[in-house]
Every structure is written in C-alpha cells, then in structure tokens.
Amino acid sequence: MTGPSTPTKLGMNRGPSTPARGIGVDQRTLDLSGLNLTEKEDRSAIFEEAPKTRFARDKLLEEAKKVIDSEGTERKKEVSLVVIGHVDAGKSTLMGRMLYELGRLDEKTRLANERGSNKAGKSSFSWAWSLDGTTEERERGITMDIALQSMSTPHRHITILDAPGHKDFIPNMISGASQADCALLVVDAATGEFEAGFDRGGQTREHILLVRSLGVSQVVVAINKLDQVQWSKSRYDEICDFLRPFLVQSGFHPSKTRFVPVAAMQGVNLVSLDEDAAQELRQWYNGPTLADHLDQLDAPARDIYTPLRIPISNVFKGSTSGTAVSGRLCGGVVQVGERLRVLPGDETAAVKLIEVKDESVPWAAAGMNATLYLTSIDPVHLNIGNVLCPPTNLVPLATTFTARIIIFDIQIPITCGASIELFHHSRDVPATITNLVSTLDRASGSIIKKKPRVLTKGTSAEVQITLRTQSLSGPFVARPIPLESFSVNKDMGRILLRRGGETIGAGIVLEIFG
Amino acid sequence: MKLVGKFVDKHGAGHVSLRPEDDEDMWHLYNLIQKGDSVRAPAIRRVQKTSATGSIESQRIRLNLTLEVTNIEFSSFSAAAEQSSSTDPSGSNNSAALQIAGRVISENPHVKLGAFHTLDIEANRDVRIEKADGWDSIALSRVNEATVPGREQKLVQSTYDPRHSPDIVPIPRKAAASGSSQHEKALTKFYGTLYDAFIRHIPFGNVGLKAIVFASPGWVRDSVYDYVMQEAGRRGEKVLQRALKEKGVRIHISSPHVHSLVEVLKSPEIAAQLKETKFARRGITLDKFHKMLATDELRAWYGPDHVVLAADRGAIGTLLISDELFRASDPVTRKKYVALVESVQQKGGDAVIFSSMHESGQQLNQLSGIAAILTFPLDVEVVEAEEAGR
Ligand SMILES: Nc1nc2c(ncn2[C@@H]2O[C@H](COP(=O)(O)OP(=O)(O)OP(=O)(O)O)[C@@H](O)[C@H]2O)c(=O)[nH]1
Numbered sequence: 001m002t003g004p005s006t007p008t009k010l011g012m013n014r015g016p017s018t019p020a021r022g023i024g025v026d027q028r029t030l031d032l033s034g035l036n037l038t039e040k041e042d043r044s045a046i047f048e049e050a051p052k053t054r055f056a057r058d059k060l061l062e063e064a065k066k067v068i069d070s071e072g073t074e075r076k077k078e079v080s081l082v083v084i085g086h087v088d089a090g091k092s093t094l095m096g097r098m099l100y101e102l103g104r105l106d107e108k109t110r111l112a113n114e115r116g117s118n119k120a121g122k123s124s125f126s127w128a129w130s131l132d133g134t135t136e137e138r139e140r141g142i143t144m145d146i147a148l149q150s151m152s153t154p155h156r157h158i159t160i161l162d163a164p165g166h167k168d169f170i171p172n173m174i175s176g177a178s179q180a181d182c183a184l185l186v187v188d189a190a191t192g193e194f195e196a197g198f199d200r201g202g203q204t205r206e207h208i209l210l211v212r213s214l215g216v217s218q219v220v221v222a223i224n225k226l227d228q229v230q231w232s233k234s235r236y237d238e239i240c241d242f243l244r245p246f247l248v249q250s251g252f253h254p255s256k257t258r259f260v261p262v263a264a265m266q267g268v269n270l271v272s273l274d275e276d277a278a279q280e281l282r283q284w285y286n287g288p289t290l291a292d293h294l295d296q297l298d299a300p301a302r303d304i305y306t307p308l309r310i311p312i313s314n315v316f317k318g319s320t321s322g323t324a325v326s327g328r329l330c331g332g333v334v335q336v337g338e339r340l341r342v343l344p345g346d347e348t349a350a351v352k353l354i355e356v357k358d359e360s361v362p363w364a365a366a367g368m369n370a371t372l373y374l375t376s377i378d379p380v381h382l383n384i385g386n387v388l389c390p391p392t393n394l395v396p397l398a399t400t401f402t403a404r405i406i407i408f409d410i411q412i413p414i415t416c417g418a419s420i421e422l423f424h425h426s427r428d429v430p431a432t433i434t435n436l437v438s439t440l441d442r443a444s445g446s447i448i449k450k451k452p453r454v455l456t457k458g459t460s461a462e463v464q465i466t467l468r469t470q471s472l473s474g475p476f477v478a479r480p481i482p483l484e485s486f487s488v489n490k491d492m493g494r495i496l497l498r499r500g501g502e503t504i505g506a507g508i509v510l511e512i513f514g
Numbered sequence: 515m516k517l518v519g520k521f522v523d524k525h526g527a528g529h530v531s532l533r534p535e536d537d538e539d540m541w542h543l544y545n546l547i548q549k550g551d552s553v554r555a556p557a558i559r560r561v562q563k564t565s566a567t568g569s570i571e572s573q574r575i576r577l578n579l580t581l582e583v584t585n586i587e588f589s590s591f592s593a594a595a596e597q598s599s600s601t602d603p604s605g606s607n608n609s610a611a612l613q614i615a616g617r618v619i620s621e622n623p624h625v626k627l628g629a630f631h632t633l634d635i636e637a638n639r640d641v642r643i644e645k646a647d648g649w650d651s652i653a654l655s656r657v658n659e660a661t662v663p664g665r666e667q668k669l670v671q672s673t674y675d676p677r678h679s680p681d682i683v684p685i686p687r688k689a690a691a692s693g694s695s696q697h698e699k700a701l702t703k704f705y706g707t708l709y710d711a712f713i714r715h716i717p718f719g720n721v722g723l724k725a726i727v728f729a730s731p732g733w734v735r736d737s738v739y740d741y742v743m744q745e746a747g748r749r750g751e752k753v754l755q756r757a758l759k760e761k762g763v764r765i766h767i768s769s770p771h772v773h774s775l776v777e778v779l780k781s782p783e784i785a786a787q788l789k790e791t792k793f794a795r796r797g798i799t800l801d802k803f804h805k806m807l808a809t810d811e812l813r814a815w816y817g818p819d820h821v822v823l824a825a826d827r828g829a830i831g832t833l834l835i836s837d838e839l840f841r842a843s844d845p846v847t848r849k850k851y852v853a854l855v856e857s858v859q860q861k862g863g864d865a866v867i868f869s870s871m872h873e874s875g876q877q878l879n880q881l882s883g884i885a886a887i888l889t890f891p892l893d894v895e896v897v898e899a900e901e902a903g904r
C-alpha cells in the first residue's frame with residue numbers, strides 16, 4: 001500500500017523514457033497501489049507566462065497560496081465527496097436526508113418532494129428527490145446522472161457528487177468520481193442485498209475499484225438500512241469484516257477507511273444519535289456519526305504551480321450571457337479575464353465569471369470544482385470532455401499512447417487487438433489495445449515477460465492503446481483527445497478501460513506518441 | 515452482386531463476369547482482383563476526331579477496356595461500420611470507391627495497346643476478371659458468397675447514430691448550476707430532432723425491412739421509441755406507426771459506441787433472424803476463440819507462424835482468417851494462406867473467413883488476422899522448441 005506509513009520505493013528499472021516512480025509493495029491480487037502515488041511533484045519552470053500577465057500572475061499565485069494555507073484555520077477545509085454504491089443502496093436518500101439535517105434543504109422543498117413523490121406513487125423516494133431532479137429519474141426511482149450539492153459540517157465544506165448506482169450509468173459515475181477527493185460508499189445491509197451488490201456484476205465492488213483507480217484514497221463506508229435487519233450488530237460487523245480486506249486489497253489504507261452504521265430514511269446516526277428512532281442503535285453504538293466522519297476528511301493537496309487543466313464535465317447556458325462550463329481544476333489557478341484554449345480544437349475563450357460553491361469568485365485553484373462562464377467563443381466548440389488550458393501551455397493530444405495497467409477480475413482475457421472503451425474524466429472513446437508490450441511484476445514493476453500473448457485477470461502490464469474512429473461514417477482516423485502522462489500530471493494521466501459494460505482495467509498514461 | 519457469367523475450368527483457368535451493386539460488392543471485387551489479373555470494365559475516354567470538314571471535335575465515348583492490373587485501391591467512408599451501412603437518405607448506398615490501374619492489353623480503336631489507364635469501377639456495370647494465377651478455392655468461394663441472393667449485407671440497411679450526427683443538440687447535464695430545467699428542455703428538443711432524423715435516415719416504409727432496431731444503454735431506447743410512436747400518431751403517420759409496431763425492436767447495449775452494434779447483432783431478438791448468416795457465424799466463432807483463450811490457453815493460438823505450426827500438426831479444429839491476408843501483394847503469401855485453408859478443410863477442420871470491412875474482421879486483423887481453435891492442447895513454446903531442434 002502507498003499509505004504514508006509505508007512509503008516503500010522501488011523503480012528505476014524501466015526504459016529511459018519512463019520516469020522513475022515509487023511503487024508500493026503488495027503481493028495481493030488487484031493491488032492498485034502502483035497507480036496511485038503520493039510522491040511530491042517537481043515544481044519548476046511554471047512561472048513562464050505571456051509577459052503581459054506575469055506580474056498579475058505572481059500576485060495571483062501568492063494570493064491563492066495564502067488562502068489555501070489558511071484552510072483549516074481561518075476557513076473550513078474544502079473537500080469533494082463522491083457518493084457511490086450498488087443501485088438502490090440508498091445513496092440519494094442518505095444525501096437528501098443529510099442535506100435536510102444540516103439545514104441545506106428547506107421545509108418547503110421537503111414538503112413539495114413529499115407530496116410529489118406520494119402523488120407519483122413513489123413515496124419512499126421522497127428524500128432522494130432532492131438529488132434525483134429529472135423527470136425520468138423521478139419516474140423510475142433511479143439516479144441516472146451525477147447530482148451536485150454542497151453542505152457544511154463544523155470544519156469542512158463538502159461538495160457532494162451523488163453518483164448513479166445502475167451499471168448502465170457507470171460512465172456518469174466515472175465522470176463524478178474523477179472530480180472527487182474522497183468517497184462515501186453506501187451499502188444496503190438488508191439480507192441478501194449487500195451480497196447482491198458485492199457479487200460479480202454488483203456495483204459495490206466495481207465502484208470501489210473505480211474510485212481508487214481514479215486517485216481517491218479516503219473512503220467512509222455507511223452501512224445503511226439497518227432498520228431492515230433489526231439494528232443487528234452482528235450483521236453490521238459481518239459486513240464490515242467482509243469489506244475491510246477487500247478495501248485493503250483495492251488500495252485503501254486502513255487508516256483512511258471508516259465504517260459507520262446508519263439508517264438514511266429515518267435519519268439515524270447521520271448528524272446525531274439522539275432521536276427516538278436511534279434508540280435501538282444506541283444499545284450497541286455510541287461512536288461517531290456520519291457527519292463526524294465527514295468532518296475529518298483530509299483536504300486534497302492543491303497543486304497551484306502546475307499548468308492549469310480543467311476537464312469539462314458539463315456545458316450549459318449561462319443565465320445572463322456566455323456559456324457555462326464546469327469541472328474540477330486538475331492543477332493550476334484560473335482567474336477572471338484570462339483567455340483559455342479549448343482542446344481538442346483551435347478555439348480560445350475568455351473567462352468572464354467564475355463560480356465556486358454557487359458564489360462568484362475572482363479565481364479558482366487546483367482541486368476546486370468550479371463553473372466558468374466563458375465568452376468570445378461559439379458554444380459549439382465547448383463540449384463535455386474538452387479540456388481547458390492556458391494558450392501557452394497546451395495539453396498534449398493523443399491518439400496512440402502507452403499505459404501501465406492493472407487488469408481487473410475479467411473472464412475473457414485481453415488480447416492484442418481487443419476493442420475497448422477508454423475513459424478519461426468525463427470522456428469515453430472507443431479504442432483498441434494495439435500492442436501488449438510486457439507483463440510486469442505487480443510489486444516491483446519489473447518486466448516479467450515481453451510481448452505476452454494475452455493478459456489475464458490480476459496481471460499488471462504495459463500496453464499500447466490507439467483510439468478508434470467514433471462514427472459510422474466519416475474519416476478513418478480517430479480524433480485525438482487531450483491526455484497527459486501520469487508523471488507530468490497525475491489527475492490528467494489516469495485512465496480506465498471498459499468492455500461490454502464491465503470495467504476491465506485501470507491504469508496510468510506513460511508516454512504519448514501523438 | 516450479380517453473377518453475369520462464369521467460365522472456369524477445373525484447373526482454375528477462365529474468367530468470371532460480375533455486376534457490382536453497392537459498397538459491399540466493391541469490397542468483394544477489391545478482394546478478388548489482384549495485381550497481374552486482367553480486368554475488363556467500362557471506361558469513359560475522350561477522343562478527338564477530325565471531321566470531313568477538317569475541324570477537330572472532342573467527344574466522350576464509353577468503351578470497354580481490358581487492363582493488366584498493376585494497382586488496385588479501395589477507399590470507403592463507412593468501412594468502420596459493422597456491415598455495409600448507409601447514412602445516405604437516398605439509399606444509393608455508395609460511399610466506397612474502387613480504382614484499378616494498369617496497361618491496356620486488348621486491341622481497341624481508341625486506345626493504344628500498352629497505354630496506361632485508370633478505371634473507376636462503377637455500380638451496375640459489368641466487370642470481367644481473368645486471374646493471372648488461375649482461380650483458387652478462396653477466390654471462387656468469395657464469388658459464391660458475393661453473388662448468393664439475399665446475402666448478409668442487406669441485414670443492416672441503414673444506421674443512424676445521433677451521438678455523431680451534426681443535427682443533434684448537446685444536452686446539458688442535470689448537475690448544472692442552473693438546475694435540471696435546461697436538461698429537460700434540451701432533451702425534448704433532442705427527441706424532436708431525432709424524430710426528423712429518423713424520418714430522413716430510416717427507410718421505414720420499405721416492405722423488405724425486417725426490423726427497426728432502437729439500441730442504447732439505460733432507457734433512452736424506450737424514450738425514443740415512445741416519442742417517435744407518439745409523434746407519428748400525432749402527425750397521422752400511419753405507415754410509420756405500423757412499421758414501429760410490427761418491426762420496432764428495442765435492444766439493450768452496454769455502450770453507445772459503434773462497436774456495440776456487435777451486441778445488437780448478437781442479441782437473441784436479432785440473432786434469431788441472422789441465424790444462418792455468415793455474420794452470426796463469424797461473431798460466434800470469434801467469441802469461442804476468446805473464451806477458449808480464457809479457459810484453455812493451449813488450445814487458442816494466434817499469429818501466422820504459430821497457426822501454421824498448429825496446422826502442420828493437424829491440430830486445428832477451427833481456423834479464423836481475415837480476408838486481408840489473401841490480399842497480400844505477393845502471390846506466394848496468398849498461396850500459402852490458400853493452402854493453409856485447404857489443408858485445414860481437408861483434415862475435417864472448419865475455416866471461417868472474416869471480412870475486414872466488418873467489426874469482427876477488424877478485431878481479427880488486430881489479432882494478426884489469423885487465429886485457430888485447436889482440437890487438442892499444444893504448448894506454443896514446446897512446439898517452437900521442437901521445431902527449432904529439427
Ligand atoms: N428501509 C429503508 N429503506 C431505505 C433506507 N434508505 C433508503 N431506502 C430506500 O431504498 C430505496 C432506494 O433509495 P435511493 O436513495 O434511490 O437509492 P440510490 O442508492 O440512490 O439508488 P440509485 O441512485 O438509483 O443507485 C428507496 O426506496 C429508499 O426509500 C433506509 O435507511 N431504510
């Protein structure tokens with residue numbers, strides 16, 4: 001594991017083109033630690049900027065640094081949290097109820113949701129309606145896309161990304177998870193339900209692996225619906241004991257993993273354990289509430305000195321003028337008035353306004369989820385999946401690249417030529433594994449075999465990936481996507497591979513060939 | 515493609531005349547014609563004549579030319595698509611072009627013998643092919659496959675992918691700071707646009723059509739189907755309503771990308787209609803190979819050298835081979851693969867030829883274009899070591 005307590009570092013045994021990286025040692029299966037590293041980045045040569053803005057930029061970085069450093073003392077720490085778990089585990093209900101308990105949901109809206117869901121014959125989804133906002137979601141009682149909310153605990157300001165659990169919407173879940181620092185895993189304690197969610201094909205397992213592969217290293221596990229199992233302590237313990245080793249194997253350090261018993265519908269142990277409904281739980285539990293746990297989440301490192309990268313996760317019309325785009329900053333700082341390049345493509349746009357947590361702000365820094373209102377660009381050039389960056393420091397565009405990947409628990413092995421879907425932030429594109437370069441030792445990263453014939457489950461490998469054309473008609477050659485090697489920018493260098501609706505592997509970008 | 519005439523003796527000498535009709539046929543011709551073959555096809559030639567009065571007139575005339583092929587080129591804008599598909603609403607179905615270059619080898623009043631000429635092969639015009647090396651079994655079976663009536667290519671008449679269509683508006687996601695109202699509004703607009711596109715691109719009135727497939731992850735297919743149905747009702751489009759009721763099939767796929775078309779074709783609803791076709795067989799064979807690779811690696815081999823070794827030992831139960839390998843410019847290479855197919859068949863094995871124009875063929879190409887499922891396990895490394903020791 002690569003938790004701070006065991007910083008074992010090997011490496012240096014790769015070709016000259018591949019920078020040395022630290023690699024955690026763990027022989028167990030599905031160790032993702034090799035993909036999530038905690039080394040410090042090299043900070044140099046980033047002050048280069050067009051002369052016109054240099055002075056302002058220096059001051060901006062100074063200001064940003066000051067504000068970020070005051071996080072935790074003068075200001076609450078900021079974290080973003082993706083809520084994950086199998087379909088119907090109660091993620092949206094939990095968040096809806098939590099918003100209410102923390103005073104983020106007013107009585108009027110609560111009543112409206114209660115009445116509306118009742119009328120639709122879906123009264124049990126009343127709490128979920130705060131997050132399941134579209135007609136289709138409400139009709140079906142299923143979350144289909146990420147809902148964005150925010151809430152405050154005494155010491156934290158938390159951006160909530162409520163993910164869909166249904167497996168058809170994993171692309172949306174991935175888009176949400178790549179904007180998060182921490183995860184809240186919700187599991188259904190009801191008899192048979194936890195098991196269904198954890199079995200092959202269940203999303204509990206897949207979501208855990210996905211968020212870890214995307215760089216999330218802290219997880220709070222809420223064992224939900226305890227009312228359905230008569231508040232049984234043994235059921236609670238059984239589920240914790242089951243999940244604990246799996247989380248470790250998946251690369252979560254035990255010190256960054258928390259468990260908490262809850263009942264979302266009745267609001268038990270979310271913010272307090274005092275209500276009547278919590279009486280039975282109090283018999284055997286007097287530990288922290290869910291809110292207590294969330295209040296202790298670590299804030300992410302904010303690397304404001306790396307070049308600005310904003311992968312766009314949503315595009316919509318601004319209320320007054322311009323086009324709004326949102327996304328999490330993967331490095332750098334952006335300020336109002338700046339011009340940004342939109343990749344892929346030749347267009348640039350001007351930043352007219354920046355919003356963070358629904359407030360207009362003069363700048364936003366790495367790790368923040370921001371909405372930028374852009375002008376002097378035709379909205380047709382702004383699409384989900386595009387990346388914004390400074391015109392003077394572009395993200396490389398890739399159609400062919402090498403990656404180091406770990407293969408998940410798959411049934412059909414990966415051969416050279418396998419068709420896959422490549423996921424990078426909010427974008428997914430068809431691609432082909434064009435070369436199996438080598439299989440690697442999971443622990444040391446050293447080459448086990450060159451040019452393997454197949455990659456089976458649990459192996460770590462270096463492969464070459466080439467994008468495929470996306471449309472039925474049109475050019476043969478695939479359009480490149482903005483991508484960066486992991487050694488340059490971690491958040492821009494993580495990829496996921498899926499096939500036939502199943503995640504088959506995760507990895508990091510090594511080298512881009514164009 | 516129509517078979518106009520076929521005169522081939524038992525040694526493979528002779529000629530075949532074919533009339534191509536669509537993209538898939540151009541692809542067949544591209545695979546049939548090789549350098550050195552002689553091809554007779556219509557061409558347009560500008561000729562100058564001196565009239566009785568002494569003035570010079572330029573005239574375009576249509577004539578048949580016979581070339582000895584020195585070069586052949588195929589280009590297509592839809593080759594990435596599964597099956598031959600057309601997004602051209604007129605249904606003319608032609609986005610592929612086949613060009614043949616070579617020297618003129620038959621006397622003609624307008625063209626000098628030995629002159630260099632380039633022919634664009636046109637749909638509905640006869641092409642006569644005589645093979646330099648004679649007709650081998652692969653070429654003849656390709657002629658058969660290409661000319662049987664009602665062959666697979668017609669299975670997918672038309673495809674429409676809204677994700678990559680210029681007429682479709684982007685839909686803001688619900689997480690927008692402005693709430694989900696923009697999402698709902700754009701969604702309604704999306705359905706409306708999709709309806710118009712459906713009318714334009716899908717030949718729903720065609721009586722020969724067996725199914726109109728709506729495929730998507732999630733429930734988009736249901737929403738779209740319901741919308742189109744409702745809208746057809748509102749506009750009194752009786753033909754469309756009936757077509758949807760009788761032929762509308764909704765199929766779940768795991769991703770919205772083009773390669774998920776394979777999932778559509780493998781779905782029970784559609785597979786039932788495709789049962790006897792080559793396509794289904796190729797898809798199933800490739801699946802079998804992958805499964806074998808997972809369960810018994812020693813019985814799933816790929817790569818030309820390895821597969822030839824397996825064939826030498828009579829171990830091949832099913833040979834998977836891409837048409838790309840037969841298109842080798844070097845006739846010796848082609849002969850090698852023809853012989854391989856024949857030897858597998860002689861030993862009772864199955865040989866399945868994949869078309870590079872289709873998804874399954876492209877996947878096989880990525881896997882070196884050749885693979886085999888063995889009847890008994892063999893260790894590649896052991897066999898190689900034995901060969902080296904000989
Ligand atoms: N008995 C009981 N039911 C609950 C509890 N929490 C949630 N539920 C019910 O579980 C069902 C699913 O709840 P949701 O909040 O939509 O679940 P979800 O995890 O958001 O589902 P998706 O987003 O579609 O994956 C609803 O009917 C809820 O009322 C609980 O604590 N106890």
Ligand SMILES: [Mg+2]
Nearest residue numbers: 091092142143
């Ligand atoms: Mg939900």
